[in-house]
Amino acid sequence: MVWRKLRSGETDHEAVWLGVSVTSLVLAKCWLWMGFFQPSCVFHTVTGCPCPTCGATRCVRFALGGDFGAALAINPLFFTILVAIVLYDIYAATVLALRLPRLCADTLPPWAGKAGRLAAGIALAVNWAWLIWRGV
Amino acid sequence: MNWYYDLGGQRQGPVPEAELDRLLAAGTINVNTLVWSEGMANWTPLREARPTGSAAPATTPAAVPEGWVRCTATGRYFPPSQIVYLDGKAYSAEAKAGIVQGVIQGGELPDNDESLRTGPAWEQRAQLGFSKAIWETIKAVLMDPSRTFETMKRAGGIGTPLGFFFVAVVVCVVFSALYGVLFQGVILSIAPAETRQQMAVMAGAGAFFHLIRSVFLAVLLVVISFIGSGILHLVLMMLSGARQKFETSYRTFCYTMGAGLSLSVIPMCGVLIGLIWGLVGLCIGLAKTQGIETGRSVGAVLISVVVGCLVCCTLYMLLVGVIIAGVAGMSGGFK
Numbered sequence: 001m002v003w004r005k006l007r008s009g010e011t012d013h014e015a016v017w018l019g020v021s022v023t024s025l026v027l028a029k030c031w032l033w034m035g036f037f038q039p040s041c042v043f044h045t046v047t048g049c050p051c052p053t054c055g056a057t058r059c060v061r062f063a064l065g066g067d068f069g070a071a072l073a074i075n076p077l078f079f080t081i082l083v084a085i086v087l088y089d090i091y092a093a094t095v096l097a098l099r100l101p102r103l104c105a106d107t108l109p110p111w112a113g114k115a116g117r118l119a120a121g122i123a124l125a126v127n128w129a130w131l132i133w134r135g136v
Numbered sequence: 137m138n139w140y141y142d143l144g145g146q147r148q149g150p151v152p153e154a155e156l157d158r159l160l161a162a163g164t165i166n167v168n169t170l171v172w173s174e175g176m177a178n179w180t181p182l183r184e185a186r187p188t189g190s191a192a193p194a195t196t197p198a199a200v201p202e203g204w205v206r207c208t209a210t211g212r213y214f215p216p217s218q219i220v221y222l223d224g225k226a227y228s229a230e231a232k233a234g235i236v237q238g239v240i241q242g243g244e245l246p247d248n249d250e251s252l253r254t255g256p257a258w259e260q261r262a263q264l265g266f267s268k269a270i271w272e273t274i275k276a277v278l279m280d281p282s283r284t285f286e287t288m289k290r291a292g293g294i295g296t297p298l299g300f301f302f303v304a305v306v307v308c309v310v311f312s313a314l315y316g317v318l319f320q321g322v323i324l325s326i327a328p329a330e331t332r333q334q335m336a337v338m339a340g341a342g343a344f345f346h347l348i349r350s351v352f353l354a355v356l357l358v359v360i361s362f363i364g365s366g367i368l369h370l371v372l373m374m375l376s377g378a379r380q381k382f383e384t385s386y387r388t389f390c391y392t393m394g395a396g397l398s399l400s401v402i403p404m405c406g407v408l409i410g411l412i413w414g415l416v417g418l419c420i421g422l423a424k425t426q427g428i429e430t431g432r433s434v435g436a437v438l439i440s441v442v443v444g445c446l447v448c449c450t451l452y453m454l455l456v457g458v459i460i461a462g463v464a465g466m467s468g469g470f471k
Contacts, residue, residue: 009223011282012430016419019434023441024412030445041404042319046326053405096431 001108003101014092014102021085029064032057050131052124053078074136077127142170142179144257144264144272156182164254164263166287167226183221207231255287256391258300270303277395281417285424288391290384297390298361304394305357309350311401316346357397365389368422368440375436377428388425392417415441 006012043051055075062071063082072079095102138150143165151159159165160182167183176185205219207228214228221227227235254260256276261269276284320339327335369385372378378385396414400406415437422433 007223011420011423012434015431015434016416019419019438020412020415023415023438027441027445034449039404042315043404046319046322051404056405 001103001105004104004106005101014096018089018092018096021089025064025085028060032061032064050128050136052128052131054131055136073134075127076130077123137173140172141165141182144255144260144269145276146257146264146268146272164260166254168287183226253287253289255289256284258391259289259292259296270300273300273391274304274395274398277391277417277421278399278413281392281420282424284391285388285421288387288421288425290380290387290425294383294386294390297387297394298358301361301390301394301397302354302358304397305354308357308397308400308407309353312353312407313346313350315403317343361390361393362386364393364440364444367443368418368436371436371439371443372422372426372428372433375432375439377422377426377432377436379426379428384425385422388421389418392421 038057041051041054043049044054053075056078059071059075059078059082062068062074063079068079071082091103094100137153139153139156140147140149141151141156141159142148156165156171160167165171165182168181170179171182171185172179173185204214205216205226207214207219207230208225214230218229219226220229222235257264257269257272264272320342324332324335324339365382365386365388368389369378369382372385393414395417396410396412397407399410399413402409419430419434419437422428422436423430426433
């Protein structure tokens, strides 16, 4: 990972992800506020056990309402992802506003992709175990 | 010497040197296409694998001496000594004034060479086959949108991208209906025996509802592709970002949102992930196909999303209002 200016014609990922994530969060807030249809979990209905994404809507609702403890307890992985998105957005807004060099992954070691997928799989499994144990 | 080349992520070949030149001249491959030949350690872009011979004769092979390179800005061929590579593209000294003007005006290198744009794989489905072309296009758009849209054909009709989008829509509605019917089936199997017959009738009605809904959804999504890309292009024009025709915006919309829709095969959250991934792809894709800065394409996409949501909300409220008025009318009107 290196800090550098964007090259000519290079995709500005900070602008793309900042724009899409902020818009998605605002639309999610509006969706919840207007009380539109919220899908129930088929997996939970059929098996009685939560699926790996159960509690995500409630997590967003608690987080947007400022109740971070409840948001963390209802789905720790999704809350962590939300926090990561907010931190990334702060970073992206800062480098875009101040025209600073970007953090670029030009040369990742060959094992990085495999390690990332493994870590994501483990995080998903541990989170699912937590949801089942908690009975979310 | 025989060559292997990459087409839509698939290894093709071996082909002799002359055939490689013919493919280059036909626009099937370009100087950025990865090639490999015996003795090479890795797959390498054609311009690096054959630095003095990456350009092919144009339409008349005798007209261009062997080894001459095509200028990206002018489309004419020059000896390699008169060519410089800027940002991976070949430019001639003759194009210097145009390049300088393009950089001053738009901050970008001029790129008039449409022959370099041959993708995505769906455009080559006659060679690759239907299923492989679909799979390679979805994979390329979702996993490497920058490279995919740098080489996407900006013209050539709306039928081809519409075909891709329609296939993705069919996949989406079929899987959506399948999950719905499966859910009803499971519920039916675990229901108490005394209520099972009543529930079976409801499940039959539910299956019919899914069928009607699927057809309605498929038509609606195709209509949305035109309305959505129309709004998008209009916003691009307002932001001075519409450097290409509506057709280019439509093609980009169909490939990105079509690939996103294909993620609906993932149960539960597939549609949501596909929608967000599609928006990201659309931001990147429009920047590459319209030749504008990423910030401007992000602005255009997000303004279009907000406008689209407002239109949907208005239509929803109108529909609810009409239903309430209808029900009130049937029950004797408001008191």
